Amino acid sequence: MNATSPLVSIRGVSRAFGDVVALDDVSLDIQENEFFALLGPSGCGKTTLLRVIAGFEQPDSGAVLLSGDDLLGLPPHRRPVNLMFQSYALFPHMSVEKNIAYGLEREGLPKEEIRTRVAEVLTTVGLSDLARRRPNQLSGGQRQRVALARAIVKRPRLLLLDEPLSALDRKVRAEMQLELKRLQHEVGITFVVVTHDQEEAMSMADRIAVMGSGRVQQVDSPIDLYQRPATRFVADFIGTSNQFTGTAAEGGVLVNGVVLPGQPTGGAPTGAAVLVVRPEDTRLVDEASAYVSGTVVDTQFYGGVSTVAVEVPGHGAPVLHTRPGAPEADRGAVVHISWDAAKAVVLAG
Incomplete structure (x- = not known):
């Protein structure tokens, strides 16, 4: 051997x-x-x-x-x-x-x-x-x-x-x-x-x-x-993730007429696709730099980290944003969310 x-x-x-x-x-x-x-x-x-x-x-x-x-x-x-x-x-x-x-x-x-x-x-x-x-x-x-x-x-x-x-x-x-x-x-x-x-x-x-x-x-x-789940099952099972369902497009996934950027883990899927972004990989930005925008519906503070849940029009579940320390926004505030395309994963839907 x-x-x-x-x-x-x-x-x-x-x-x-x-x-x-x-x-x-x-x-x-x-x-x-x-x-x-x-x-x-x-x-x-x-x-x-x-x-x-x-x-x-x-x-x-x-x-x-x-x-x-x-x-x-x-x-x-x-x-x-x-x-x-x-x-x-x-x-x-x-x-x-x-x-x-x-x-x-x-x-x-x-x-x-x-x-x-x-x-x-x-x-x-x-x-x-x-x-x-x-x-x-x-x-x-x-x-x-x-x-x-x-x-x-x-x-x-x-x-x-x-x-x-x-x-x-x-x-x-x-x-x-x-x-x-x-x-x-x-x-x-x-x-x-x-x-x-x-x-x-x-x-x-x-x-x-x-x-x-x-x-x-x-x-x-x-x-x-x-960081690189190979299937939607793995993305669902391992950790918490934001998932945007749409159609595979050049550079990401087409959702509600907008291409949300990300990278496939293997071969690029065709047809139905999902973009997976971990909450800690999102960031709050100004409106011009945002990929999605919405209203804060909940905040949770765990001491070391905090999570903000954002209701985005046309998206079924709240989008989660996690950061070290206290929350950046209060309930009811309108916020704008972005992420690094290299940290977002495109999977077959």
Whole structure:
């Protein structure tokens, strides 16, 4: 295998449950030591794909390769892959260290090696002082760390995480996002996380596959997904955006007789098109420099940033303008909006 070969290659994987198509010809490459996220709404196929990789689901067609070797021919327990469940699935009657050691004991490893590896991983996840406690004596974040320790102590080449932070409150979840990223770098294992939370995926992943209706819509870095969405689905799902629907035209999209400027992400669309502009990429200008004008219908101030909602005649939803600091305009004011054409994306409608 050369240096650029992927660790995991998913090729043309499909899976249907009766009339419901969960996976529709999915192909993906995941690199060694990458933190990779499968992101999408409920029912998009991301958990089914995770279960196919783990061996708990058999696809109807396609191939899954690990370093070029067929994974589908191996039962789950023979794959160098570990799946950390959403529920954590800890044994309530066992201590933290016993929970972590369980998988190694099942493999029949020498007691001294088990003791050493458990001590090492307890240090890595910061739970050495809690080794003798049971799960019901731990916080949600601590239980999550135990489940993670139990998964990485077996030193899998690939760790799969199914909505790993969904049971945690917002503050702990933010802390654990940083912790997961740190651990992934420290232990040198490829992580694949399934989540419907875009903030979670954007903060942790090196690359993200956005899934919808059983298909991969786009695979990219968080920054490229946000700044250069490839489809309207991705633009809708990732972040907040202003969308102007019209007809593809030279230099942008023709909306209500005016060409609003922007650039296509790939080949220029023809016919129905949509112009996508992020609220923070808009600016308030004088009337002569404006692309659209309207009346402020709402303002929101969040401390660090503020958002102004502007009702533009002929446009269905308010146009949002976000800026650092306090709002620039009050409710009822007439304002004029512009943007840099290089930061506006033209997509097929």
